[in-house]
Amino acid sequence: MKKEISRKFCVAPMMGYTTPYARKLYRILSKNSFLFSEMIATKSLVYSKSKHNIIDNDFNNPVALQVGGSEIDELTKASKIAIDYNYDEINLNVGCPSKAVQKGSFGACLMRDKILVRNCMEALQNDKIEATLKCRLGLGKDLNYEFFEEFIDEISKTGIKIIYVHARNAILSGISPQANRTIPPLNYEFVKKIKIKFPKITFILNGGIDSLDKADNLLKEFDGVMVGRMIKNNPFILKEVDKKIFKEKIKLVDETIINNYFDYIKPKLGLESIFRLLSPLLSIFFSVPHSKIYKSKINDYMKDQQINLIEELLLKFVNENKLG
Ligand SMILES: Cc1cc2nc3c(=O)[nH]c(=O)nc-3n(C[C@H](O)[C@H](O)[C@H](O)COP(=O)(O)O)c2cc1C
Known part of the structure; x- marks a missing residue:
């Protein structure tokens, strides 16, 4: 059906x-x-x-x-x-x-x-x-x-x-x-x-x-x-x-979004490339001024598969910037 x-x-x-x-x-x-x-x-x-x-x-x-x-x-x-x-x-x-x-x-x-x-x-x-x-x-x-x-x-x-x-x-x-x-x-x-x-x-x-x-x-x-x-x-x-669009009363918290997404990708690390896992999130920096420093740190952490540090950094970023 x-x-x-x-x-x-x-x-x-x-x-x-x-x-x-x-x-x-x-x-x-x-x-x-x-x-x-x-x-x-x-x-x-x-x-x-x-x-x-x-x-x-x-x-x-x-x-x-x-x-x-x-x-x-x-x-x-x-x-x-x-x-x-x-x-x-x-x-x-x-x-x-x-x-x-x-x-x-x-x-x-x-x-x-x-x-x-x-x-x-x-x-x-x-x-x-x-x-x-x-x-x-x-x-x-x-x-x-x-x-x-x-x-x-x-x-x-x-x-x-x-x-x-x-x-x-x-x-x-x-x-x-x-x-x-x-x-x-x-x-x-x-x-x-x-x-x-x-x-x-x-x-x-x-x-x-x-x-x-x-x-x-x-x-x-x-x-x-x-x-x-x-x-x-x-x-x-x-x-x-x-x-x-759907007229629903909901409020999403940026930190929860990041946490939920990391909960999902962490078990996949090692089975899939870290770049493919993280790339949907990396457009978070789109048109946000002064995000260069974050991007370069994330690149370094990615090389070493430091997923927890990347999560911390993104949480810091969403606390400092309004997204969406
Ligand atoms: C990077 C990229 C990849 C795309 N890949 C597909 C695809 O796999 N299948 C498809 O039907 N259209 C694909 N499209 C076209 C989009 O589905 C859409 O028709 C097009 O971008 C116009 O919509 P927009 O003006 O909202 O971007 C792609 C578009 C982009 C930007």
């Missing part, structure tokens, strides 16, 4: 960032945000022996496992793995423009072949997990609403309930994946228009949401919002989400 879950506020999938460890920190900071894994290629998911470290979920629900692939058989297997790992959702990436991903025939280039994407979605679907899609508005320099509508129309035939839209095109050659997050212009109107055409599908708006006020305002017009870089740069913004 699939559970009813709010996707009003989602943290976007981000390779290299939304690791199992980051998701634990995000969950400590916000009970209600809907989380995503990084994109995992279906080949790695199905065949890699060390997949556990990448996809471990550890009850950070609600959470989606995002996959990249277009091999039907692998997608069906990936969906079963997502269920075994207690994910609430399996999401197909049809938005990544990188050359490597294009070579593997997945990501944004799949928008060229809506029938294939429909078949991929059908391969992911079963009655135990929600199968969803994350796509762009289209491909190339020119925005074309008809193309977007025809694409969604084909996918809608699968009975899909939730689609995340990074509301800009992907440009598949000549610009980097990073530039593909800024150069193609955003167009939120296309997402409004598609919702009118397919009112039964939940469309989650993604792209360029850079403050909680903006997210809150957009929620007046859209089913949900998905936020990437704002959270990557400063996860402590999530501290306000349950209050501001």
